[in-house]
Amino acid sequence: MFKKLKDGVNSLKKKVEEKTGIKEEEIRPEEIPETQETDEKPIDKDSDVKDKKTSFKNKAKKFIKERKVILSEDDVEDPISDFKFDLIENDVAFDVAEKIGEDVKKDLVGQEIKWREDVGKIVNESLRNSILNIFTSEFEFNRYIKETDKPVVIIFVGTNGVGKTTTIAKMAKMLRDKDYKTVLANGDTFRAGAMEQIEKHGEKLDLKVIKHQEGSDPAAVIYDAVEFAQANNYDIVLGDTAGRMHTDVNLMDQIKKIKRVVDPNLVFFVDEAVAGSDAVERAREFDEAVDIDASILTKIDADVSGGAAISISYATKNPIIFVGTGQSYDDLRKFDPEWFVEEIVG
Ligand SMILES: Nc1nc2c(ncn2[C@@H]2O[C@H](COP(=O)(O)OP(=O)(O)OP(=O)(O)O)[C@@H](O)[C@H]2O)c(=O)[nH]1
Ligand SMILES: [Mg+2]
Known part of the structure; x- marks a missing residue:
């Protein structure tokens, strides 16, 4: 049941996780060399891999220092835009998809995510509230x-x-x-x-x-x-x-x-x-x-x-x-x- 919409939700969670870099927590902070500077440039500019590694380390270092990240509009804009598209593709009416997208964005932006906290869970909670809001009327x-x-x-x-x-x-x-x-x-x-x-x-x-x-x-x-x-x-x-x-x-x-x-x-x-x-x-x-x-x-x-x-x-x-x-x-x-x-x- 509802497989396609579930896939859309998983993809949204993954994209927000990627944006924040929080899911890359498999590399533990203690594994990052102390000498690594956050603004360090890669020695080999052509190496994509190295580039990514460095940028992750930078992010991870930021975490060690701050131990939290605050979700910005920039973090969620693209993932939510893709998600709205997924909703519409899965028979959610355009205005409803817009509403859910906007609700979730409003809720996520500004949320503080602590080191090792599950981004997926936070996105889930936002989605859950937003969709439940649509089903307001009840009939016993x-x-x-x-x-x-x-x-x-x-x-x-x-x-x-x-x-x-x-x-x-x-x-x-x-x-x-x-x-x-x-x-x-x-x-x-x-x-x-x-x-x-x-x-x-x-x-x-x-x-x-x-x-x-x-x-x-x-x-x-x-x-x-x-x-x-x-x-x-x-x-x-x-x-x-x-x-x-x-x-x-x-x-x-x-x-x-x-x-x-x-x-x-x-x-x-x-x-x-x-x-x-x-x-x-x-x-x-x-x-x-x-x-x-x-x-x-x-x-x-x-x-x-x-x-x-x-x-x-x-x-x-x-x-x-x-x-x-x-x-x-x-x-x-x-x-x-x-x-x-x-x-x-x-
Ligand atoms: N899989 C599945 N089939 C269903 C379900 N409900 C009804 N059907 C099937 O849908 C077909 C049409 O069901 P009907 O109850 O005759 O539909 P109807 O709206 O009365 O049709 P008309 O009177 O011709 O307008 C039948 O083969 C039902 O067995 C359901 O929840 N799941
Ligand atoms: Mg009938």
Whole structure:
């Protein structure tokens, strides 16, 4: 998971270490001849190796004298500039990459690093704080479900094939396992096969599914499910919708209608982490159309970049509440920003 972003972080740490020269600590200060002057020029000017050695010794001598170094703008400027580029290459939206870069720079410049202190750790700490800052909004799903009047109605929206129906099945199982009576509503009356797909989940999980015939009004199906839940003391209604492109005005209007008619407690935007920056744009559009409450990122088991999670949170100012980590019912995990940052920063 997130391999590419992890590589970017490691490369940033290495570059800052190189700039400060602190990582070259394998050569112990006592090994440096006392007679060596800090401003000594190499005897053989053509020798690159000698040049480097001398410059390192100079730096090391500075350490022995001062036993600390203060990170300057010059030390971090280039490494951070490269890192911002890495972020953007890994699906972090441009403005988010800028923000993280600036935050980290502000935090690092002026920091005092003592002899033998781990520069990598200091960079990590800065990055951790900066990325955690992006995930500011929180949503306690379990508490919300527990404390809200029943039935709690949740609608899932997103583009085609991102994992909406699978996520609904996973969530239904999770809620069923907590003893909430859950009904599924097949609001995807559009795609041939959608009905069978959700019915199959219903059978496997032993859950009631409300459906109308193909081509019927999705708002009416979900509305029916809500009435069913009220009449039969169900706790939760999970309403599926057909996948749609955020650019399709008619289908986006249809989803606005669903929201208007059903008046759900929550609207969850589902997208696949592997969609990267496309997912960010879509999140913005769906948020604009139906005011989403939270996002769910699927397929993070196949995501090498990790950037979508950071960008979606920033773009919608809404939390990511769950992530899909595979194709089985139990592959739904509560999204924990601390876990995410730990995965990336290490
Ligand atoms: N690896 C992986 N695959 C997933 C995950 N979530 C869903 N999938 C797979 O993605 C494919 C599409 O899932 P669906 O749930 O049908 O997607 P959808 O958004 O309902 O699709 P439409 O209804 O056509 O818009 C299926 O093969 C799922 O098994 C996940 O977290 N990880
Ligand atoms: Mg579906």
